[in-house]
Amino acid sequence: MPAATTSKLTEISFTPLTDEDIDGVRQVSLPDQQVKFAGTADEFLAETSEDIHRHVIKRAGKTMGFFKLDTDYPAQYDFCPPNTIGLRMFVVDSRYQGQGLGTGAAKALLEYLPVDYGDFDWVYLTVNCQNPAAKACYQKGGFTDSDELYWGGAAGPQHIMYAAIDAENKGKAQ
Numbered sequence: 001m002p003a004a005t006t007s008k009l010t011e012i013s014f015t016p017l018t019d020e021d022i023d024g025v026r027q028v029s030l031p032d033q034q035v036k037f038a039g040t041a042d043e044f045l046a047e048t049s050e051d052i053h054r055h056v057i058k059r060a061g062k063t064m065g066f067f068k069l070d071t072d073y074p075a076q077y078d079f080c081p082p083n084t085i086g087l088r089m090f091v092v093d094s095r096y097q098g099q100g101l102g103t104g105a106a107k108a109l110l111e112y113l114p115v116d117y118g119d120f121d122w123v124y125l126t127v128n129c130q131n132p133a134a135k136a137c138y139q140k141g142g143f144t145d146s147d148e149l150y151w152g153g154a155a156g157p158q159h160i161m162y163a164a165i166d167a168e169n170k171g172k173a174q
Contacts, residue, residue, distance in 0.1 A: 012101065012108045017054040017066070024063030025056060028093040037128045037155055039089050044068065057092065057105050064101065065092040067109075069117065073124060079150060079160050080124050085117055087125040090134075102134075106141020113165045120165050126150045126158035135159055 017025070028041045044054065044066050051072035057065035066089065070076075073086025080086070087109070092102040113123055125143070127135045138161050139145065146160040 011059055012064075012105050013058045014055050014109070014112050015058065017056055021056045021063065025066055028063060028065055028091060030091060030094055037131045037134065039091070041066070041091075044089055044091070052088075059096070059101065063093075064096045065090070065105065067091065069123075071120075077124070077150070079146070079148065081122060083120055084122040084124050084162075085113070085120040085165070087123055090125070102137040103140040106138055106143065110142045110163055110166075117165060122162055123165055124160065124162045126153060126160055128153060128155050129157045129159060130155070135161070 015021070022045065025041050025045060030040075047054070047068070051070055053069040053071065055067050055069065056063055057067065068088040070086035070088050074080040074082055074084045077086070090106075090109075092105060096102075110123075113120070117123075123143075125138065127138060129149070135145070143161040143163045146162060148160050150158045150160050
């Protein structure tokens, strides 16, 4: 199981979900218009699978969000190359939005992945076309838009985005 990793620049850290995190995760909320894109804390907590690694996003020790890493993502989406991990349900609590912390978390994630998921070459995600703020956050955080759309999303078409899991970033988020 991966260890906690903290970005020195943003004080944002990631830890695998533990029982001690559940109350904090349940406090994470999104505006209603964002829930259709990312889901709820209860949905995040409900999914248990060997292939899904649930993580908590913290800043100064306080829970500010959560995300899932899907180690079986390419088996479900043919737009992914082999040896890809999928980023799902990347949620930043509404109280932390608009402060650059989502972008900071995306950048810190790209520092974290080579440390604890360095056996993967790529991280892929989809972001709804009706959610331009999230797309901008991912782009500022280091993800690239593939200029292709995934049409199987429950809330409509989605941009396919990706980033390399690069050894050059390994260890920056210590």
